[in-house]
Amino acid sequence: MGSKYGRIKGILWHQGEQDNKDEKYLEKLIPFIQNLRKDLKNPKLPFIAGEINKKTEFNKRLNALTKKLGYTAVVSSKGLTATDM
Numbered sequence: 001m002g003s004k005y006g007r008i009k010g011i012l013w014h015q016g017e018q019d020n021k022d023e024k025y026l027e028k029l030i031p032f033i034q035n036l037r038k039d040l041k042n043p044k045l046p047f048i049a050g051e052i053n054k055k056t057e058f059n060k061r062l063n064a065l066t067k068k069l070g071y072t073a074v075v076s077s078k079g080l081t082a083t084d085m
Contacts, residue, residue, distance in 0.1 A: 010046035051077035
């Protein structure tokens with residue numbers, strides 16, 4: 001996957017503060033990732049999502065991503081003290 005300006009080697013994702021109570025968040029995120037990979041013509045493009053501090057239920061749902069879709073990872077929010085809400 002070449003480009004005039006460079007090559008995308010992975011996606012870092014940290015989003016969800018406003019919709020952290022959306023129980024269908026993962027159901028929406030997975031097709032988004034699949035579409036990114038399709039559009040970028042890279043079915044194995046790594047996708048790394050970050051947990052949200054102090055949002056235990058959301059983070060549990062987010063961590064299911066790695067079981068549902070390959071080439072994904074989730075970074076823990078353990079030890080964070082700040083929030084963006």
